[in-house]
Amino acid sequence: MNSTIYQRLLDNQSTSLLLLDAQLRVEYINSSAEALLASSGARVLGQPIEQVFSETQSATEELQEALASGNAYTKRETHLLLHNNGSLTVDYTVTPIIGEKAYLIIEIFPRDRWLRISREESLQGQQEASRLLIRGLAHEIKNPLGGIRGAAQLLARELNNDQQTDYTNIIIAEADRLRNLVDQMLGPTRKTSFNSLNIHEVLEHVTQLVERECEGEIEIIRDYDPSIPEIFGNKEQLIQTFLNLMRNALRAIKESPETKSGQISISSRTARQITLANRRYRMVCRIDIIDNGIGIPAELKDTIFYPMVSGSADGTGLGLTIAQHIINQHQGLIQYQSMPGETCFTVFIPLRADNQI
Numbered sequence: 001m002n003s004t005i006y007q008r009l010l011d012n013q014s015t016s017l018l019l020l021d022a023q024l025r026v027e028y029i030n031s032s033a034e035a036l037l038a039s040s041g042a043r044v045l046g047q048p049i050e051q052v053f054s055e056t057q058s059a060t061e062e063l064q065e066a067l068a069s070g071n072a073y074t075k076r077e078t079h080l081l082l083h084n085n086g087s088l089t090v091d092y093t094v095t096p097i098i099g100e101k102a103y104l105i106i107e108i109f110p111r112d113r114w115l116r117i118s119r120e121e122s123l124q125g126q127q128e129a130s131r132l133l134i135r136g137l138a139h140e141i142k143n144p145l146g147g148i149r150g151a152a153q154l155l156a157r158e159l160n161n162d163q164q165t166d167y168t169n170i171i172i173a174e175a176d177r178l179r180n181l182v183d184q185m186l187g188p189t190r191k192t193s194f195n196s197l198n199i200h201e202v203l204e205h206v207t208q209l210v211e212r213e214c215e216g217e218i219e220i221i222r223d224y225d226p227s228i229p230e231i232f233g234n235k236e237q238l239i240q241t242f243l244n245l246m247r248n249a250l251r252a253i254k255e256s257p258e259t260k261s262g263q264i265s266i267s268s269r270t271a272r273q274i275t276l277a278n279r280r281y282r283m284v285c286r287i288d289i290i291d292n293g294i295g296i297p298a299e300l301k302d303t304i305f306y307p308m309v310s311g312s313a314d315g316t317g318l319g320l321t322i323a324q325h326i327i328n329q330h331q332g333l334i335q336y337q338s339m340p341g342e343t344c345f346t347v348f349i350p351l352r353a354d355n356q357i
Contacts, residue, residue, distance in 0.1 A: 016108040022101065024049050024063055036110060037082055049106075053080045053088075063094060063104060070096050077111055138182045145182075149175040192329050194232045199285055199349070200224050202235060203266060206242040210264075214250055223267035229351050231285055237326045244319040245289050245334075245345050252293025252343060259341070265290040276333050276348055284332070287347040296338040304336070 010017060016033035018026055026044045034040055037052060044052050050060060055078055066073060072095040080088045089111045097103040149172055156168040203224070211220055246264065253262035271286040296304060305324045324334050332349040 016110075018049075018052075018106040018108070020049055020063070020104040020106065022067060022103070024060065024104070026052060027103070033108065036088070036108060038086060039083065051083060053082050055080055066094050066096050067102050067104060070098050072096065141182050142179060145175050145179050149179075192234050192237065194234055194330075196230045197233055197235050197238075198230055199228060199233075199238075199268060199287070200226070202233075202238045202242060203268065203287065206239055206246055207266060209243060210246045210250060213247075214262075218250060218253055218262040218264060221263065221265040223265060225268050225270065228268055228270055228285055231330075231349055231351055233330050233349065234326075237329070241323040241326045241347070242287070242289070244323050245347075248319065248345075249289055249291035249293065249343070252291050252295070254293075256292075256294035256340075259292055259294070261292075263292050270351070271348065274348060276331060276350065277328075279331070281350050283351050285349045285351055287349075288344055289347075290342065290344045292341050293343060295340040295343050296336070301338065305334075 010028075010030045013030060014032055016036045017028075017030045018033055019028035021027050026047055026049060029037075029039075029041050029044055037044075039052060049063070062073070072093065074091065074093045076091050078090055078092060080090055082088065091109040091111055093107045095105045095107070097105060152168045152171040152175070156165055156172075159165050159168065204222075207220055207222065210218075214220075246266070249264045250262075253259050253264070265288070267288045267290075269286045269288075271284050272282065274281050274284045276284065305320050320334075327334050327347055327349065330349050332347060334345060334347050336343065336345045338344070
Protein backbone atom coordinates (compact mmCIF):
# COMPACT_ATOMS: atom_id res chain seq x y z
CA MET A 1 0.00 0.00 0.00
CA ASN A 2 1.40 3.38 -0.96
CA SER A 3 1.25 6.60 1.04
CA THR A 4 -1.75 7.85 -0.93
CA ILE A 5 -3.81 4.88 0.27
CA TYR A 6 -2.67 5.43 3.87
CA GLN A 7 -3.64 9.10 3.65
CA ARG A 8 -7.02 8.19 2.18
CA LEU A 9 -7.62 5.79 5.06
CA LEU A 10 -6.73 8.43 7.63
CA ASP A 11 -8.87 11.07 5.93
CA ASN A 12 -11.88 8.78 6.14
CA GLN A 13 -11.50 8.11 9.85
CA SER A 14 -14.20 9.58 12.09
CA THR A 15 -11.54 10.18 14.77
CA SER A 16 -9.79 13.56 14.47
CA LEU A 17 -6.04 13.06 14.03
CA LEU A 18 -3.06 15.41 14.08
CA LEU A 19 0.62 14.57 13.67
CA LEU A 20 3.17 16.86 15.34
CA ASP A 21 6.91 16.94 14.75
CA ALA A 22 9.53 17.30 17.48
CA GLN A 23 9.05 21.08 17.51
CA LEU A 24 5.30 20.58 18.07
CA ARG A 25 4.46 21.84 14.60
CA VAL A 26 1.54 20.31 12.70
CA GLU A 27 2.84 17.94 10.04
CA TYR A 28 -0.48 16.27 9.16
CA ILE A 29 -4.18 16.83 9.89
CA ASN A 30 -6.99 14.58 8.64
CA SER A 31 -10.37 15.68 7.33
CA SER A 32 -12.21 14.98 10.60
CA ALA A 33 -9.79 17.19 12.51
CA GLU A 34 -10.17 19.97 9.93
CA ALA A 35 -13.95 19.90 10.39
CA LEU A 36 -13.76 19.68 14.20
CA LEU A 37 -11.22 22.46 14.63
CA ALA A 38 -12.65 24.62 11.80
CA SER A 39 -9.19 24.89 10.23
CA SER A 40 -8.00 23.80 6.80
CA GLY A 41 -4.84 21.81 6.31
CA ALA A 42 -3.41 24.60 4.16
CA ARG A 43 -3.68 26.98 7.10
CA VAL A 44 -2.36 24.82 9.94
CA LEU A 45 0.35 22.69 8.33
CA GLY A 46 3.72 23.84 9.63
CA GLN A 47 2.10 25.92 12.40
CA PRO A 48 2.88 25.40 16.11
CA ILE A 49 0.07 23.52 17.83
CA GLU A 50 -0.73 26.52 20.05
CA GLN A 51 -1.69 28.40 16.85
CA VAL A 52 -4.36 25.77 16.19
CA PHE A 53 -5.80 25.39 19.69
CA SER A 54 -4.78 26.18 23.22
CA GLU A 55 -5.63 24.53 26.49
CA THR A 56 -3.55 25.52 29.52
CA GLN A 57 -0.04 26.85 29.99
CA SER A 58 1.10 23.37 31.02
CA ALA A 59 -0.29 21.66 27.90
CA THR A 60 2.80 22.38 25.78
CA GLU A 61 5.04 21.15 28.59
CA GLU A 62 3.03 17.92 28.76
CA LEU A 63 3.49 17.38 25.01
CA GLN A 64 7.25 17.96 25.29
CA GLU A 65 7.43 15.58 28.25
CA ALA A 66 5.61 12.89 26.23
CA LEU A 67 8.21 13.30 23.46
CA ALA A 68 11.07 13.02 25.92
CA SER A 69 9.68 10.07 27.90
CA GLY A 70 7.93 8.18 25.11
CA ASN A 71 4.87 7.75 27.35
CA ALA A 72 1.36 8.21 26.01
CA TYR A 73 -1.36 9.95 28.02
CA THR A 74 -5.07 10.74 27.80
CA LYS A 75 -7.00 13.76 29.08
CA ARG A 76 -10.76 13.75 29.68
CA GLU A 77 -13.36 16.51 29.17
CA THR A 78 -10.74 19.11 28.35
CA HIS A 79 -11.74 22.60 27.26
CA LEU A 80 -9.94 23.70 24.08
CA LEU A 81 -9.88 27.28 22.80
CA LEU A 82 -9.68 27.44 19.01
CA HIS A 83 -7.90 30.01 16.87
CA ASN A 84 -11.26 31.39 15.64
CA ASN A 85 -12.37 32.14 19.24
CA GLY A 86 -14.54 29.05 19.35
CA SER A 87 -14.27 26.38 22.02
CA LEU A 88 -14.68 22.62 22.35
CA THR A 89 -14.96 20.08 25.13
CA VAL A 90 -12.99 16.98 24.12
CA ASP A 91 -11.17 13.88 25.24
CA TYR A 92 -7.79 13.50 23.59
CA THR A 93 -4.94 10.99 23.57
CA VAL A 94 -1.30 11.81 22.85
CA THR A 95 0.90 8.96 21.57
CA PRO A 96 4.65 9.45 20.92
CA ILE A 97 6.34 7.77 17.96
CA ILE A 98 10.05 7.46 18.63
CA GLY A 99 12.32 6.57 15.71
CA GLU A 100 14.80 8.39 13.51
CA LYS A 101 12.47 11.31 13.99
CA ALA A 102 10.17 11.89 16.93
CA TYR A 103 6.49 12.54 16.35
CA LEU A 104 3.32 12.89 18.40
CA ILE A 105 -0.07 11.60 17.30
CA ILE A 106 -3.01 13.47 18.85
CA GLU A 107 -6.40 11.73 18.66
CA ILE A 108 -9.31 14.02 19.54
CA PHE A 109 -12.78 12.81 20.53
CA PRO A 110 -15.44 15.56 20.78
CA ARG A 111 -17.54 15.47 23.95
CA ASP A 112 -19.86 18.47 23.53
CA ARG A 113 -22.70 16.50 21.92
CA TRP A 114 -22.52 13.67 24.45
CA LEU A 115 -22.37 16.09 27.36
CA ARG A 116 -25.39 17.95 25.99
CA ILE A 117 -27.33 14.71 25.57
CA SER A 118 -26.39 13.73 29.13
CA ARG A 119 -27.62 17.09 30.42
CA GLU A 120 -30.86 16.71 28.45
CA GLU A 121 -31.46 13.24 29.90
CA SER A 122 -30.77 14.62 33.38
CA LEU A 123 -33.25 17.46 32.86
CA GLN A 124 -35.88 15.07 31.54
CA GLY A 125 -35.29 12.76 34.51
CA GLN A 126 -35.70 15.70 36.88
CA GLN A 127 -38.94 16.69 35.18
CA GLU A 128 -40.40 13.20 35.36
CA ALA A 129 -39.38 12.82 39.02
CA SER A 130 -40.98 16.20 39.75
CA ARG A 131 -44.24 15.16 38.08
CA LEU A 132 -44.44 11.96 40.12
CA LEU A 133 -43.67 13.81 43.34
CA ILE A 134 -46.22 16.54 42.63
CA ARG A 135 -48.99 14.07 41.73
CA GLY A 136 -48.43 12.27 45.02
CA LEU A 137 -48.36 15.49 47.01
CA ALA A 138 -51.44 16.82 45.24
CA HIS A 139 -53.45 13.76 46.19
CA GLU A 140 -52.33 13.92 49.84
CA ILE A 141 -52.93 17.69 50.10
CA LYS A 142 -56.15 18.25 48.15
CA ASN A 143 -58.21 15.56 49.90
CA PRO A 144 -57.81 16.96 53.45
CA LEU A 145 -58.08 20.52 52.09
CA GLY A 146 -61.51 19.69 50.69
CA GLY A 147 -62.55 18.35 54.08
CA ILE A 148 -61.26 21.43 55.90
CA ARG A 149 -63.04 23.77 53.47
CA GLY A 150 -66.32 21.84 53.71
CA ALA A 151 -66.19 21.78 57.52
CA ALA A 152 -65.53 25.54 57.61
CA GLN A 153 -68.54 26.18 55.35
CA LEU A 154 -70.81 24.07 57.55
CA LEU A 155 -69.52 25.82 60.65
CA ALA A 156 -70.13 29.25 59.09
CA ARG A 157 -73.82 28.40 58.59
CA GLU A 158 -74.22 27.68 62.31
CA LEU A 159 -72.59 30.93 63.46
CA ASN A 160 -74.50 34.14 64.07
CA ASN A 161 -71.49 36.18 65.16
CA ASP A 162 -69.91 38.16 62.29
CA GLN A 163 -66.48 38.15 63.93
CA GLN A 164 -66.53 34.36 64.19
CA THR A 165 -67.69 34.12 60.58
CA ASP A 166 -64.63 36.14 59.60
CA TYR A 167 -62.49 33.33 61.00
CA THR A 168 -64.28 30.68 58.94
CA ASN A 169 -63.92 32.89 55.85
CA ILE A 170 -60.16 33.00 56.46
CA ILE A 171 -60.05 29.19 56.68
CA ILE A 172 -61.98 28.87 53.41
CA ALA A 173 -59.82 31.48 51.64
CA GLU A 174 -56.55 29.84 52.77
CA ALA A 175 -57.82 26.39 51.75
CA ASP A 176 -58.63 27.81 48.30
CA ARG A 177 -55.19 29.43 48.10
CA LEU A 178 -53.43 26.14 48.88
CA ARG A 179 -55.61 24.29 46.38
CA ASN A 180 -54.71 26.83 43.67
CA LEU A 181 -51.02 26.47 44.57
CA VAL A 182 -51.24 22.71 44.12
CA ASP A 183 -53.05 23.19 40.80
CA GLN A 184 -50.21 25.46 39.64
CA MET A 185 -47.68 22.80 40.60
CA LEU A 186 -49.58 20.26 38.52
CA GLY A 187 -49.44 22.58 35.52
CA PRO A 188 -52.03 22.70 32.72
CA THR A 189 -54.74 20.11 33.28
CA ARG A 190 -56.66 20.59 30.05
CA LYS A 191 -55.67 18.73 26.92
CA THR A 192 -53.26 20.93 25.01
CA SER A 193 -54.38 21.95 21.52
CA PHE A 194 -51.70 22.76 18.98
CA ASN A 195 -51.93 25.04 15.98
CA SER A 196 -49.53 26.39 13.41
CA LEU A 197 -48.15 29.70 14.67
CA ASN A 198 -45.38 32.23 14.16
CA ILE A 199 -43.02 32.12 17.14
CA HIS A 200 -42.20 35.82 16.67
CA GLU A 201 -45.82 36.81 17.39
CA VAL A 202 -45.41 35.11 20.78
CA LEU A 203 -42.00 36.66 21.46
CA GLU A 204 -43.08 40.16 20.43
CA HIS A 205 -46.22 39.98 22.58
CA VAL A 206 -44.15 38.93 25.61
CA THR A 207 -41.45 41.53 24.93
CA GLN A 208 -44.00 44.35 24.77
CA LEU A 209 -45.52 43.24 28.08
CA VAL A 210 -42.10 43.21 29.77
CA GLU A 211 -41.19 46.61 28.28
CA ARG A 212 -44.29 48.10 29.89
CA GLU A 213 -43.47 46.44 33.21
CA CYS A 214 -39.88 47.74 33.34
CA GLU A 215 -40.94 51.23 32.15
CA GLY A 216 -37.80 51.80 30.11
CA GLU A 217 -35.38 51.02 32.95
CA ILE A 218 -34.09 47.89 31.17
CA GLU A 219 -32.88 47.80 27.57
CA ILE A 220 -34.45 44.97 25.60
CA ILE A 221 -32.64 43.92 22.41
CA ARG A 222 -34.50 41.96 19.72
CA ASP A 223 -32.54 39.76 17.32
CA TYR A 224 -35.09 37.77 15.33
CA ASP A 225 -34.54 35.57 12.31
CA PRO A 226 -37.65 36.28 10.17
CA SER A 227 -37.00 33.25 7.95
CA ILE A 228 -37.89 30.75 10.69
CA PRO A 229 -40.88 28.65 9.56
CA GLU A 230 -44.00 28.31 11.66
CA ILE A 231 -44.12 25.84 14.53
CA PHE A 232 -46.93 23.72 15.97
CA GLY A 233 -47.74 24.94 19.45
CA ASN A 234 -50.17 26.34 21.95
CA LYS A 235 -49.93 30.11 21.84
CA GLU A 236 -51.19 30.80 25.37
CA GLN A 237 -48.87 28.26 26.94
CA LEU A 238 -45.88 29.56 25.00
CA ILE A 239 -46.70 33.12 26.08
CA GLN A 240 -46.79 31.89 29.69
CA THR A 241 -43.39 30.18 29.25
CA PHE A 242 -41.54 33.07 27.64
CA LEU A 243 -43.15 35.62 29.94
CA ASN A 244 -41.85 33.64 32.91
CA LEU A 245 -38.33 33.50 31.45
CA MET A 246 -38.32 37.22 30.63
CA ARG A 247 -39.62 38.15 34.10
CA ASN A 248 -36.93 35.97 35.67
CA ALA A 249 -34.34 37.88 33.64
CA LEU A 250 -35.88 41.17 34.75
CA ARG A 251 -35.80 40.09 38.39
CA ALA A 252 -32.17 38.93 38.11
CA ILE A 253 -31.14 42.37 36.83
CA LYS A 254 -33.01 44.20 39.57
CA GLU A 255 -31.43 41.99 42.25
CA SER A 256 -27.89 42.52 40.94
CA PRO A 257 -26.07 45.28 42.85
CA GLU A 258 -23.30 45.39 40.22
CA THR A 259 -25.54 45.83 37.17
CA LYS A 260 -25.69 49.53 36.35
CA SER A 261 -27.23 49.26 32.90
CA GLY A 262 -29.70 46.36 32.70
CA GLN A 263 -30.00 44.56 29.38
CA ILE A 264 -32.06 41.62 28.12
CA SER A 265 -31.42 40.14 24.69
CA ILE A 266 -33.94 37.85 22.99
CA SER A 267 -32.91 36.11 19.78
CA SER A 268 -34.39 33.48 17.48
CA ARG A 269 -32.45 31.11 15.24
CA THR A 270 -32.77 27.72 13.60
CA ALA A 271 -30.55 24.84 14.73
CA ARG A 272 -29.96 21.75 12.63
CA GLN A 273 -29.55 18.08 13.50
CA ILE A 274 -30.60 18.43 17.15
CA THR A 275 -31.46 15.54 19.48
CA LEU A 276 -34.36 16.20 21.89
CA ALA A 277 -35.79 13.51 24.16
CA ASN A 278 -33.80 10.84 22.27
CA ARG A 279 -35.28 12.00 18.96
CA ARG A 280 -33.20 13.47 16.17
CA TYR A 281 -34.69 16.48 14.34
CA ARG A 282 -33.51 17.97 11.07
CA MET A 283 -34.32 21.48 12.23
CA VAL A 284 -35.58 23.12 15.41
CA CYS A 285 -36.33 26.65 16.54
CA ARG A 286 -33.85 28.00 19.11
CA ILE A 287 -34.75 30.95 21.33
CA ASP A 288 -32.06 32.54 23.56
CA ILE A 289 -32.97 34.91 26.40
CA ILE A 290 -29.83 36.51 27.85
CA ASP A 291 -29.61 38.93 30.77
CA ASN A 292 -26.72 40.65 32.56
CA GLY A 293 -28.16 40.15 36.02
CA ILE A 294 -26.95 38.46 39.17
CA GLY A 295 -26.91 34.92 37.78
CA ILE A 296 -28.17 31.67 39.26
CA PRO A 297 -26.61 30.74 42.64
CA ALA A 298 -24.19 27.81 42.36
CA GLU A 299 -26.11 25.80 44.94
CA LEU A 300 -29.28 25.92 42.79
CA LYS A 301 -27.80 25.10 39.38
CA ASP A 302 -28.58 21.38 39.54
CA THR A 303 -32.10 21.81 40.94
CA ILE A 304 -33.37 25.01 39.32
CA PHE A 305 -36.15 23.15 37.44
CA TYR A 306 -37.39 21.37 40.58
CA PRO A 307 -40.69 22.62 42.05
CA MET A 308 -40.45 25.00 45.02
CA VAL A 309 -36.82 25.89 44.18
CA SER A 310 -36.24 29.61 43.66
CA GLY A 311 -33.27 31.95 43.75
CA SER A 312 -35.53 34.90 44.56
CA ALA A 313 -36.87 35.76 47.99
CA ASP A 314 -40.36 36.41 46.62
CA GLY A 315 -40.41 33.63 44.01
CA THR A 316 -42.80 30.68 44.20
CA GLY A 317 -40.34 28.20 42.72
CA LEU A 318 -42.96 26.99 40.22
CA GLY A 319 -42.31 29.14 37.15
CA LEU A 320 -39.40 27.19 35.66
CA THR A 321 -40.98 23.84 36.54
CA ILE A 322 -44.16 24.77 34.65
CA ALA A 323 -42.17 26.30 31.77
CA GLN A 324 -40.12 23.13 31.33
CA HIS A 325 -43.30 21.04 31.45
CA ILE A 326 -44.94 23.18 28.75
CA ILE A 327 -41.91 23.01 26.45
CA ASN A 328 -41.70 19.23 27.02
CA GLN A 329 -45.32 19.02 25.80
CA HIS A 330 -44.08 20.77 22.63
CA GLN A 331 -41.42 18.01 22.29
CA GLY A 332 -38.78 20.59 23.21
CA LEU A 333 -36.39 21.41 26.04
CA ILE A 334 -35.15 24.36 28.09
CA GLN A 335 -31.44 24.57 28.94
CA TYR A 336 -29.39 27.30 30.57
CA GLN A 337 -25.88 28.56 31.22
CA SER A 338 -25.25 31.07 33.98
CA MET A 339 -22.49 33.10 35.56
CA PRO A 340 -22.62 36.45 37.37
CA GLY A 341 -23.31 39.08 34.73
CA GLU A 342 -24.59 36.70 32.04
CA THR A 343 -27.36 34.12 32.15
CA CYS A 344 -28.75 32.50 29.00
CA PHE A 345 -31.89 30.38 28.90
CA THR A 346 -32.22 28.48 25.62
CA VAL A 347 -35.52 27.02 24.42
CA PHE A 348 -35.56 24.38 21.67
CA ILE A 349 -38.84 23.62 19.88
CA PRO A 350 -39.13 21.37 16.79
CA LEU A 351 -40.35 23.29 13.76
CA ARG A 352 -42.63 20.56 12.39
CA ALA A 353 -44.18 17.52 14.03
CA ASP A 354 -43.02 15.32 11.15
CA ASN A 355 -39.38 16.41 10.91
CA GLN A 356 -37.99 13.61 13.09
CA ILE A 357 -35.25 11.58 11.41
